[in-house]
Amino acid sequence: MNIELPRNLAARAQLRVRLRAEELPAHNTSRALLWAIAAVSWVLGLASAPLVWRGFAWLGSEFNLPDPVWQAGVVLWWLVPGVVAVGAVILQKRKVERAAE
Secondary structure: OOOOOOOOHHHHHHHHHHHHHHHHHHHHHHHHHHHHHHHHHHHHHHHHHHHHHHHHHHHHHHOOOOHHHHHHHHHHHHHHHHHHHHHHHHHHHHHHHHHHO
16 A cells, blocks of 8 residues: 655654644743642632621621522632633633644
């Protein structure tokens, strides 16, 4: 069986390997920055938890909301930013993958 290969196949493969190797250090730096930001976010979240809880409890009492409603607000207060961040990371990863294709 005879298979014809493009003449520049090796050069294209080398170029892709070189480009990917150049991306890796930048990717590791951005990943470390993302972890640092996440750690600071958790520390600040834990430090502010009592204030946020009291604030939502006060709003719940002012507007006569049932306890589960304002407590769900506290949960969403911390979940929504994390979900948005994960979505941004996934979108960025897909963008990089599409650019590599």
